[in-house]
Amino acid sequence: MHAIGIDIGGTKIAGAVVDEAGGIVRSERVPTPAGDSQLLEDAVVEMIRTLSDGAADDVVVGVAAAGFIDAAQSTVYYAPNIDWRNEPFRAKLEARVGATVVVDNDANAAGWAEFRFGAGRMVSDMVMLTIGTGVGGAIVAGDRLFRGGFGAGAELGHLRVVPGGLPCGCGQRGCIEMYGSGRALLRMANEIADAGGIGLQLARAREASGALDGGIVGKMIEAEDPGAIAALRQLGHWLGEASASISAVLDPQRFVFGGGVAAAGELLLGPIREAYLEHLPARGYHPEPDFVIAELVNDAGVVGAADLARVWAAEHA
Numbered sequence: 309m310h311a312i313g314i315d316i317g318g319t320k321i322a323g324a325v326v327d328e329a330g331g332i333v334r335s336e337r338v339p340t341p342a343g344d345s346q347l348l349e350d351a352v353v354e355m356i357r358t359l360s361d362g363a364a365d366d367v368v369v370g371v372a373a374a375g376f377i378d379a380a381q382s383t384v385y386y387a388p389n390i391d392w393r394n395e396p397f398r399a400k401l402e403a404r405v406g407a408t409v410v411v412d413n414d415a416n417a418a419g420w421a422e423f424r425f426g427a428g429r430m431v432s433d434m435v436m437l438t439i440g441t442g443v444g445g446a447i448v449a450g451d452r453l454f455r456g457g458f459g460a461g462a463e464l465g466h467l468r469v470v471p472g473g474l475p476c477g478c479g480q481r482g483c484i485e486m487y488g489s490g491r492a493l494l495r496m497a498n499e500i501a502d503a504g505g506i507g508l509q510l511a512r513a514r515e516a517s518g519a520l521d522g523g524i525v526g527k528m529i530e531a532e533d534p535g536a537i538a539a540l541r542q543l544g545h546w547l548g549e550a551s552a553s554i555s556a557v558l559d560p561q562r563f564v565f566g567g568g569v570a571a572a573g574e575l576l577l578g579p580i581r582e583a584y585l586e587h588l589p590a591r592g593y594h595p596e597p598d599f600v601i602a603e604l605v606n607d608a609g610v611v612g613a614a615d616l617a618r619v620w621a622a623e624h625a
């Protein structure tokens with residue numbers, strides 16, 4: 309059975325028909341109508357109609373979006389990028405297109421795709437951390453996506469690593485998002501540039517371009533500039549420390565790292581492993597998980613959303 313996956317991002321809505329092996333049969337993409345929830349809903353309806361060739365009642369549709377979504381995969385409690393508050397998005401879409409629809413958090417959808425078809429497919433318990441502008445999380449426990457009792461679980465970016473630390477967008481302080489995200493990497497790179505020494509090239513790049521951004525620091529990491537590598541090591545250290553705490557709770561066989569910063573590959577995973585072992589409770593008695601990079605770079609959201617719809621349909625047949 310084919311399923312449709314839709315991933316509502318900040319700038320674009322991606323949609324695809326996905327086969328049972330996670331392969332993309334057909335795909336579409338349109339800009340996200342910013343700030344207007346009615347136009348956004350219209351765009352998603354249009355995309356479902358296009359992808360289903362007018363036969364929407366024969367397909368299942370999974371929609372992924374950023375935000376808190378209830379455990380019944382129906383209502384968006386809160387979305388950071390659009391004015392949804394307790395939005396019954398599933399019921400609205402089902403009424404308009406006639407298909408079975410489920411709604412899931414975007415990080416959960418991406419994590420599920422890695423678990424089913426990517427870097428997590430050989431294990432039963434997996435944790436994914438997505439290192440983009442912020443830090444996203446997804447948990448698979450015992451072959452099932454873990455959502456929590458209210459659907460708002462697996463927000464691993466808000467695991468506290470520094471009591472009284474830097475203020476986070478969530479209203480708390482010291483979350484791993486402030487120490488292990490792309491934004492944190494830029495802050496660390498700027499601090500190293502300010503300090504001189506190994507930061508000399510970072511300072512020069514900053515002067516030449518006006519400000520450091522993810523592209524510049526990413527290229528300097530690739531070129532193994534010592535300042536950029538030092539910033540990445542700091543980031544990896546924090547992520548490894550957070551992973552050790554996660555292991556104490558969830559004991560996954562595998563940690564998967566996705567998002568833009570994960571393009572650094574082994575240069576990121578090395579410091580993560582080191583810090584993980586340093587901070588692992590009961591080290592030496594605890595089997596050690598693998599640390600790997602995500603495999604489904606661009607399509608994880610749509611592939612995961614489609615497969616979650618298929619899972620829902622199978623469980624409710």
Ligand SMILES: [Zn+2]
Pocket residue numbers: 465466476477478479480481483485
């Ligand atoms: Zn936070």
